[in-house]
Amino acid sequence: MQPTPHNLVDQVIIQSNQLIQKPSQYTLIGKGRSAFVFLDEGNGCAIKIFFEEFEHLAKQEGDIYKRLKGCPYFPNVYEVGPNYLVMDYIEGMTFYQCLQKGIPITDEMVEKVEEALSFARQQGLNPSDIHLQNLLYTKDGTVKVIDVVRFTQDKVCHQWDDLREAHQRIYQRKYFIFKRIPKPLIDTVAFLYKKIIIPFRSLRLSK
Template identity: 50%
Template sequence: MKVLNHHRDLELYGMGRSAAVFKLKNENRVIKIFYSPFEETAKEEKQNYEKLNGNDYYPVIYEAGKNYLVMDFIEGKTFFECLAEGIPLEPYYMEEVDRGLQYAEKAGLNPSDIHLHNLILTKKGNVHIIDVARFSQEKKCTQWNDLKWAYTRYYQHAYFPKKIPRWVMYTVSKLYRLYRYIYN
């Protein structure tokens, strides 16, 4: 998908598989607009955020429609950006993600699709989890446990680089998806 044009009060903030996200100028909110084949995903994500009920690990939803959500803007860097820029990911951040995911499980959700682009570290050192549309899947997702394994096995060692080129992370991601496809 490609955004050809948008209102001047919106700033394109990011694009994913199912939606584009725009920051509302002069507000601490974003609007996530789902591409036309993903209206059901918008509905699921809204329901999942409602179950999370404004928990500190997740953004609050203010408004929702057939193909959009208006929610908190979480200012910070994704874990992916942290790795690309050499900002160290402390063990405490992993524990915080675990706590946020445990909260989701207690709310009756099944955390899925947890990856480096969906985890945000704020300037104050708080961790937030975004993009919870797939938290209502029934299939068991091991992605977060696999990331934690790699973090413990490699990243925490003194000799492992704390700044990782984007192309390396994208390559590892593609290989991981291929591996999961073949062995699942």
């Protein structure tokens, strides 16, 4: 892996969280609440560039990835800049895309996420903000967890617990026939969950 040239990162222009300009060898592959993610076609790495108001998160997330080094369920980070990270590019699909495409989310995939989060806790971290968009099912048939910047927050987050219970007690049931789920339906369920209108928490608490 060759370090990304700093002049390439400097060529990325972001204004009001909108991408204005990028070098030709950068392919945009994702946008989140705090950053754009590019594939550097020159070295095959992913480049995560944070928006101006979130630039401080680059070091924060980089430090978290360093604590997770050695666990196969998290990407390797090769460089931490003032506003960017250089890390493994992971080929695959998010769990969100798996639902859309009808690719089964298996018990084994869920167990691998559990192993990843358990490892993070052993490093003194607090896995938080785990959702379908930051869980990846790779071409090699394994699982990767990305976007770990909130793993140092103090607040207890039950989001993964609720997803796991929904998987076990709804998705895996024979009566659940919607293995291929349209994007609008997934987004609606996510919205209602955040508003605590859909009581997935009651599934977990009713054990």
